[in-house]
Amino acid sequence: MKKMNYLPIFLNLKYKSILIIGGGNIAYRKIILLYSFHSFIKIISKKICKKLYLYILKKKIQWISYNFSCKYLKNIFLVIIATNNKDFNKKIFNIINKKNILINTVDNEKYCSFIFPSIINRNPIIISISSCGKSPVLIRLLREKIESILSINYGKISFLSGKFRNFIKKVFYNFSNRRLFWEKLFNSNFIDQVINNNIKYAIQTLYHFIINNKKNEGELILVGAGPGDSNLLTLRGLQVLQRADIILYDYFIGKEILNYARKDAELICVGKRFGYNSIKQNNINKLLIYFIKKGNRVVRLKGGDSFIFGRGAEELLIAKKFGVNFQIVPGITSAIGISSYIGVPLTYRNYSNNVLFLTASKYLRKNSILYPKIPDTLVIYMCRNKIKFILKELLLKGFILKTPISLISYGTLSYQKVYFGILKNINVISKNISGPILLIVGKVVNLHKKLSWFKNFI
Template sequence: MSPSQQRLSVFPAFFRVSGRSVFVFGNGDEAYAKARLLRNTEAEIVAYALAPEADYAGWLAAQGIETVRSDFSPDQVKGAVMVFAATGNAALDRAIVSAARAEKIPANAVDQPDFCDFYTPALVNRAPVAVAIGTEGAGPVLAQMIRARIDQMLSPSLGRLADLAADYRDAAERLVPRGVSRRIFWRRFFSGDVADAVASNDTSAARRSANALLSTTGQAEGRIWLVGAGPGAEDLLTLRAQRVLMEADAIVYDALVPQAIVDMGRRDAERLSVGKRKNCHSKSQEEINHLLVELGRQGKRVVRLKSGDPLVYGRAGEEMAALREAGIAYEIVPGITSAFAAAADFELPLTLRGVASSLIFTTGHDLTGKVLPDWGSLAVSGATIAVYMGSSVAASVAERLMGAGLGADTTVAVIENASRADRKLLHGVLSELPDLEARDDLAGPVMVIIGEAVAGANFEKSEPLSAYKTLKAGKVHADMGQ
């Protein structure tokens, strides 16, 4: 791509409008949209609307915005610092822009790029912080899509944090050496304990943390987030998880967490894989605990990224205990656990009025001991059972449950890689579940859901468990015939 293709045809800038007049011409939705956008600012809005539509008129009255009900005349633009022509009449909008240009006032005509001295951006407002997204008029819908993504990424408390930072600017310039030290100070101010306190709406704690940060010239205490990465699909990550990933100095992640989610972290964050895949643990749990404590003692802000939810078979209890003992601050960021993702893929009601009022999470290994857990009787009475990591012990699971009295024809749903693009959905009955152990086509994490409520799932996109057995038998016969 040539340099000229990479250049913008517009120069992004912010106009000073506080206490100044901005005029909006029009009666309907287009004028209403521009006026609402301007309401994010301290501009003095004047609406030129001869006969505003009911919703617009009601909003103008509720906002106390000056409204001039008259036909357009060129002298009406005088005194404005900016003009919006949004009448819905292309010729009239062009006339309004021409009148504004004659007075050297920048103007914008809706949907007429040639009559726009500037374009209105899609705006993310965290006053005094603002993010404006423009496409030079080519793709307003695209700008709105980008705005939605950025809006999710930015904490709602960002504006209050920026206001607090303004109060500390002079002190930081006096007490913190210019250069690297000052950059570290502000980075920790905006992403450390100060930011956490502001997000919790605790202004006193925020100021105490800011004062402590000043006194140590940028040396902050470490903090660990135990974050649920969800079942694998990037867009199922929570907004809070996205935010802390962008704030972390280091990301400690399990093997089941997709690389695309790890990559959502800050570009310069240290990335540490700790494995934790079946039969192939690159680090023991004790080593992981020690790593988290050590990173915290170094003053780093660390995301401990776990598949699913950290509190559901995520060994979070041991990590929290180690952090508490070491005096390292930590926080839990929940994630969507695989059982919920699997149920969503199957459109499967985990609870169903009159059929299943209880939901049990377990691992297949819980069903392989000598004694069936107490909840075995609940399964017989209709509870839905979500079995994590169930494929390798499927025969034992089925045998023990049928032995407890659960019907062999009880419906089961099986899913590999829940929520992901490469997911595989299977369905059948409890007596067919042992066949899972012999399958060599299920390499990813497998969730098994068992119970009467499973019969209410949508099986249009899933394959019968019996189909694989039939396929294998056919292949054997074909091989024998060669």
């Protein structure tokens, strides 16, 4: 998980004592927010603005002193400093912070143990969003976007669902089946019925899903994660990851992509890596069937696209054999993603009218490259330990030593390394590369000089 400056939490302020130091308009805005939580609000200030004075007269808040003293911190849950005196604010912050009381100094992040986020209120649904004080205008724009897609009636959906929550727990005692029920309900017309105040029909819809809900039999979802950059994961892939119970992932799947998973999902690495003891394919198949038969939604997460040298079809055929439900989420295959990131189009008029994909680890075998003629563009996957053999075979097939080449490791990632040269120098170039290698051969490689846009080129 990425580092965060603040932990977003929701505090129950009901009947909590809150101390406000300051009595101007800034203090007033904070008090208006806090008063809605039924907190006990106390003020220390030499002067009080008219708006606050009305609250004091109505005994909604309490003005306890003109001057600050530590004795007023007894039983205080949190403090807000809202004065214009920077030196005074700093002094008070240092005193209170040592007592481990939550404290916020308005418009001064340096003297805060907590900050106020921007709030989107669809009670009981509450969304908070913050840039940790770095970009308030951006947060305002994001809030407007979120506000525009969340109907004011979304709170009603949560309230109505909450009324049935304990009942649903009794009907579906298995957590996985219960979660599946709610997912199906919220993807039906139930939400529109509540938003449009058709509560009677919404309840009928809920009972319909209770009566007609089938036992969760588990499911396999084959997902292509793309070539590496988490931004290249498809929207459908993201949605599936966030709903998975079990994720069996390949070795080179990045942490950023895995972080999209539900926090309670079980993540299991089943990837293969050259030179290391790897889990056998047969054991991967057994794991898939085992978890699915337990009623889990299992995601098999593979790099690139699962149907391009990814053994995706093999695993689906096993699932089919055992009568398992499955679906497929395509991914951007490494050749397409990486070539785009290095500015090398695999086809280009007058340069290349055809492309051949090979994998060095399986299909490229001694004395046998499986293509009838020299392709305009050749892409070879997983060729790290086959470079010498690849050079020999390409020359035998008719490639010339001056043919442009590119070798890429960790393509599309921030630490991507790209090497350009000619076929003659491939052995020398490859010695400098660590990690998995993708090789591109053909005239199109030269176009990187005009089309390159991503960093880390050598």
